[in-house]
Amino acid sequence: MSDLVTTARQGTVLVVTINNPPVNALSPGVPEGIAAAVRAAASDDSVHAVVVIGAGRTFIAGADIREFGRIVSGEAPPLNLNEILTEIENAPKPVIMALHGTALGGGLETAMSGHYRVAVPSAKVGQPEVKLGLIPGAGGTQRLPRLAGVETAMRMCAFGEPVSAAEALASGIVDRLIEGDLLTGAVAFANEHPPVRRTRDLTAKLLDPAAAESLRTLFQDSCRTKLKGQAAPLAALESIAATARLDFDAGITNEARLFSECLFGTQSKALIHVFFGERAVGRIPGLPKEVQPLPLRRAAVVGAGTMGGGIAMCFANAGVPVVLKETTQGALDLGLASIRRNYENSVKRGRLTAEAAGQRLELIKPVLHYDGFEEADIVVEAVFEELALKKHVFSDLDAVVREGAILATNTSTLDIDEIASVTNRPEWVIGTHFFSPANVMRLLEVVRGKATSPAVIATAMELAKTLKKVGVLSGNAFGFIGNRMFGPYRHEAIRLVEEGASVEQVDRALTDWGMAMGPLAVGDLAGVDVAWRVRQEAIRLGIPHIEAASFEDELFARGRYGQKSGAGWYLYDDQRKPSPDPEVERLVREYAACQAIPQRSFTHSEILERTLFALINEGARLLEEGIALRPVDIDIVYVNGYGFPAWRGGPMHYAETLGLQRVADRMRALYDEFGPFWKPAALLEHSARSGRWSQ
């Protein structure tokens, strides 16, 4: 027996323990080890049953995701999990799977190849493969409907959300919940001498073809709205629906074909890139290992507007007491009312109990002065985006906040060093760019100033984890990573409209491609006035490629600020539902005539190329300048903060998927046609030949 799987005896029960930290993934050796133990038990007369359990914090969290890339590139052989699980299922003595932590993907599939499953109440089970662009590939789409029914299996496999042990019990996935020690409970279960019961033989919950197809259609519609563009959920549904017409073995063969199509497709590569990327961004190259994050026991936030209120909620949600400051009672009351409303809505939607909402609210202490700031380990300033105002707040903070506390500014574009310069402790100053709504959006851009100390950087990155966000470190450049790239992207969207495309066509091309929102609709959401101010600041600072004139200035001049004023690029009704505005179309054509901009029509692929290539080129420049540490940091920013489809992997990954040579060639052609804006970044030219971003 290998170290990955060990066995021990408890009376006539063979206990098989999986020991592959941190999550007991099915790395090579693990499934083989379990099967070998089950085989040994079969030929040992002194054993009457087998219990399989995970060591450490969890049962099996799935196949080893690191292996998939190696399989696709041909470095590793395909997984033969099906054969192994069939051997376990065919065992002549009962096999009881004991679940704690998470039994996910191949973990649940292994569990279902056993004859019974027992679980602690805190356990969760699921088939999350779709989140990696895959479907269950070791019998999950065939065994789960046999245990839980077709509808539950379709829901779990198409959406990938895990279910609790109680739900698993109710649906038949789990046979018994164990209060107290899991192993003791599992061995006791085995000692009840349950007969061998193979999941493959259970057919009572399967449906006839018509019923299975109608459920499939229902789920397909829901996937096409909620998981637009993704192939794996539809493949999972196809495989489950096939249980109505194929026997178990044919169903497994069909599943294997669909699994392989997903595995060798671009979507799984992209989603696996995002899975590891979200974990990789937390590792900061160059940060000395001995640097430890500082404890964050108490927080304070300056400004109870939309951002400040949301940030205070983030702390409260993480159980960190927070002082929330405003300058007037009216503003403070408004801010708190909005926080209260947010919590009430969560309670109404069943996401939070009233008690938990009350506890969180209690952690937020409203103040009009800096009371309580002296106790804070971190202060986040979230006042209006204006440099002079932020500097004023920071000089106040420097006077009231204790030494050794972090001073963070929630800015989306401003210069961290300039803000830090008004304090006597620039090494304690850092940018924390939250995205709106701060209590919902997962991204936290952490911006290091030139003096920010390594411990402060490490603490801010840890803060992201504490707040259940993904922190990405950026250098201090105008717009940091996300907004700096968003500039050229929107620039092109606006240029396309100026050159003859309609507003809806540009947005539509990008949303059809997978973006959560079109770039012009985003302008209306964020505020045309805000974009205007940012642009003026960029012009003032001499940021390259910002042209003096843009049609958006016309919208600004007419007070068309976007959603908040009822009109911007679109017209909005009372519910903020957009509709195209012929007036915008008239104004833009007038503008184009004045500026002598030649008019033409555009295909969707031209729109995609111009907008997305502008995004990619700016990303390459950020890498060249060292503002973004690695291509994956940019990808994670875009997937988590800008609605970039995760199944396309982020802009830099997408560029590799297209082929960097192709991107560079097209960029050169655009450069010849349109001039300096399209100058390919040196890094792009440099990386084109290898096809991978080099640094």
Ligand code: 3H9
């Ligand atoms: C599958 O099973 C396909 C099957 O149908 C079979 C087909 C034939 N493999 O997230 P954490 C690493 S597809 C390899 O920070 P948490 C992770 O990268 C798979 N590595 O912890 C990290 O490494 P590092 C279906 C894995 O407590 C470390 O473990 N299963 C795997 O916040 C800790 O992870 C899934 O999709 C893995 N399967 O969350 C489950 N899982 O420290 C994916 C984790 O070096 N995993 N790692 O950065 C998860 O959802 C979470 O990791 C889990 C724990 C909830 C388990």
